[in-house]
Amino acid sequence: MVSAFKEPIFNTRPFLPPLDEFTRGLKLIWEHKWLTNDGPIVREYEQALADYFHTPDLCLFANGTLALQIGLQALEVSGEVITTPFTFVATAHSLFWNRVRPVFCDIEPDTLTLDPDRVEALITPWTSAILAVHVFGNPCRLSRLQEIAHRHKLHLIYDAAHAFGVKVEGRPLVDFGDLSMVSFHATKVYHSFEGGLLVFRDGALKKKLNYLKNFGFENEVEVMMPGTNAKMTEVHALMGLLMLRYADQIIDRRRAIDSAYRERLAGVSGLRFIAPRAGVRHNYAYMPVLIDETAFGLSRDEVYHALKAFNVYPRRYFYPLVCDHPCYKALQIADPLTVARRTADQVLCLPIYPDLALDDVHRVCDIILDIRENRAEWRRRVAVFGLEPDRPVGPQPNEGWEHVLDRP
Ligand code: T4K
Numbered sequence: 001m002v003s004a005f006k007e008p009i010f011n012t013r014p015f016l017p018p019l020d021e022f023t024r025g026l027k028l029i030w031e032h033k034w035l036t037n038d039g040p041i042v043r044e045y046e047q048a049l050a051d052y053f054h055t056p057d058l059c060l061f062a063n064g065t066l067a068l069q070i071g072l073q074a075l076e077v078s079g080e081v082i083t084t085p086f087t088f089v090a091t092a093h094s095l096f097w098n099r100v101r102p103v104f105c106d107i108e109p110d111t112l113t114l115d116p117d118r119v120e121a122l123i124t125p126w127t128s129a130i131l132a133v134h135v136f137g138n139p140c141r142l143s144r145l146q147e148i149a150h151r152h153k154l155h156l157i158y159d160a161a162h163a164f165g166v167k168v169e170g171r172p173l174v175d176f177g178d179l180s181m182v183s184f185h186a187t188k189v190y191h192s193f194e195g196g197l198l199v200f201r202d203g204a205l206k207k208k209l210n211y212l213k214n215f216g217f218e219n220e221v222e223v224m225m226p227g228t229n230a231k232m233t234e235v236h237a238l239m240g241l242l243m244l245r246y247a248d249q250i251i252d253r254r255r256a257i258d259s260a261y262r263e264r265l266a267g268v269s270g271l272r273f274i275a276p277r278a279g280v281r282h283n284y285a286y287m288p289v290l291i292d293e294t295a296f297g298l299s300r301d302e303v304y305h306a307l308k309a310f311n312v313y314p315r316r317y318f319y320p321l322v323c324d325h326p327c328y329k330a331l332q333i334a335d336p337l338t339v340a341r342r343t344a345d346q347v348l349c350l351p352i353y354p355d356l357a358l359d360d361v362h363r364v365c366d367i368i369l370d371i372r373e374n375r376a377e378w379r380r381r382v383a384v385f386g387l388e389p390d391r392p393v394g395p396q397p398n399e400g401w402e403h404v405l406d407r408p
Contacts, residue, residue, distance in 0.1 A: 001374075002366045005311040009360060010394070011286075013353040014186045015250050017242040025238040036233040037214070045237040048244055049197060053172050058199045059209040060237070064161050064183030066230035067196030068094040070212045071179050072129075074205055075155050079126035084114045085321040086340045087133045091159045092322045095131065103127070104323045104333050107340045112136065112274065112288070112347075116144035118335060120152075129155035134163040134173060135318075136349075137189070137285035138274060142168065142176045155179070160199075164190040165251050167281040174199040184240055189254065189285045190247050192240030195232055253354040254284035257361050261287055261350060264365035268372065270296025286317065287352040290343065297375040300346050305382045306371045312364055314351065319344040 025041070034040065042060060050056045061067035072081075072094055081095050085104040092102045103122050108115045114132040130149055132140045140158065149156035158176065160166075161183035166173040174180040174197075184195030198209060208225075211217070216227035232240075265271050272290040276282055293299040298306070300316065307314055321344045323333055351364060371378050 002370045009312045009351050011315040011349050011351050012187050015354045021242050029234050039234040041234045042232055042237040045241045057203045060232045061196040061230045062232055063194045064196035065090040067198050068181040069097045071198045072098045074208045077129045079128050081129045081131050082119055082122050083131040084133050085323040086318050089322055106335050106337050109339050111138045113140040116141045123152055129157055131157045133159040136288050137162045137166050137283045139168055139173055162285045165283040169279045189283045192236045195236050250354050251283050257352050258284040260361045287350040288347050290346040300348050302382045306378045310367045315349045317349045
């Protein structure tokens, strides 16, 4: 029997640059006393990203959700938008905030992204755009979606929240479509604590995006449109700027972990990984594995609960499907979403992050194999103990906070 980890193994942990690099930058911020509102570090960061992505047509935001919301608004997307239900809720929420109706379409089994073959049947006179998601950093079927969007005169928008660093035939993935949103949230491959980026085809959009993220201000006395506040702060930009130095190293490290999982669990009946695609430089943002209950002998949920008994905390991204959450349940859905439903019931994202030791990856694999070996016992145990509601893990309020706040 493999023993449980002493410390919890989460599905992800953020990479952090050396603290002294960050505090040196903080010192500058303290000297400038310029904290937000298009400060010097935000401007330097935007330039650095323009160099990284080889395009000046990009714009920084406080987070990915606001970036996507504002991007849709800037493109004047309206009516209905065809999108995937196998995503984080923010994809659909950004449509809701634009008073646009999400039309959920099924996904492909091999990439888990929007299935172009099912999109066309859902297009109506009210459709204004396709909003596809490069889920887990896997590129959508780019040319097929582009061809459909072009033929029907629809905007093609990519939620590329997971896709930092992914390239297709050497070209950044964010270079495809009319507009792509990348999330810089702490849980992402690359982060700025919180943050978001839009990369777009039409350079003229930049002015509008800058208005929309800063209350519509042109100058001290003129407001051009009713914008919101979605600006990135100097501290966030500092983190993002430092992280750029480590981006390639982070992806290399993740590649090693991804390979270790694939090698160790190859050929295990009932487990399927998403196959890497030729011509794609992946970023290994997530480690999704699909668990077929019949072949593996345990359901995804049983494996999920059993792993928690070993102090391993994988995540069921993206279960339930967005359309099954109470706030979207009333929407009528034409597509049976067969693949999406099966995937949501089978998917489990295993731990993957740069600081995860390869020995620990092997131990997680040993645990999975051990759970499978003893599946009858785990089925019984999970049925008895495993179905209590999920408890939050990680530091809780009051744990070590006295020290931070220096309270008596
Ligand atoms: N579109 C897509 C397709 C997305 O996946 C997302 C975000 C968005 C749009 C919106 O982008 P943002 O507005 O977030 O920029 C997380 C993230 O909060 C969210 O950004 C992400 N997708 C989603 C897939 O995952 P949770 O609720 O799973 O996060 P949480 O807090 O449970 O963290 C997961 C694990 O990460 C923890 O178990 C431990 C570790 N962790 C987390 C944080 C925040 C740390 O070690 N340190 C940390 O600071 O949503």
